[in-house]
Amino acid sequence: MKNLGQMMKKVQEMQGKMAEMQSQLETLEIGGRSGGGMVEVTLTGKGEAKKVKIDPSLADPAEIEVLEDLMVAAINDARGKVDEKVKEEMEKATGGLNLPPGMGLPF
Numbered sequence: 001m002k003n004l005g006q007m008m009k010k011v012q013e014m015q016g017k018m019a020e021m022q023s024q025l026e027t028l029e030i031g032g033r034s035g036g037g038m039v040e041v042t043l044t045g046k047g048e049a050k051k052v053k054i055d056p057s058l059a060d061p062a063e064i065e066v067l068e069d070l071m072v073a074a075i076n077d078a079r080g081k082v083d084e085k086v087k088e089e090m091e092k093a094t095g096g097l098n099l100p101p102g103m104g105l106p107f
Contacts, residue, residue, distance in 0.1 A: 022046075041075070049075035 025045030032041050038055040052071040056064050 041071075043075075047079050049079070 028045030029042050029050060030045070032043070033039065035055075035058075038058055040051075040053040041049060042051040043049055049072045052068045052075070054064055054068055054071075059067055
């Protein structure tokens with residue numbers, strides 16, 4: 001029984017570390033660029049779009065802010081659909097087994 005107790009302690013430690021990592025990912029922001037910096041996108045560590053910046057030479061400067069906001073919304077809509085699809089596929093793969101919070105796969 002001693003080994004089972006040690007294993008359960010390790011699982012709890014791992015769950016704590018995973019929760020901490022997920023918390024850190026929510027505050028992390030990483031940028032990507034294309035077109036020599038003419039388009040920039042900022043995402044959180046969880047893949048949520050936070051900001052899009054488009055060089056005004058690529059579009060009507062009076063409409064650039066609306067275009068940037070629409071792009072953020074579209075990226076987040078796509079990300080939500082990806083998350084839902086992953087959830088559906090995981091339910092199929094696990095036979096409907098509900099994994100405890102923090103144990104969701106693949107991320």
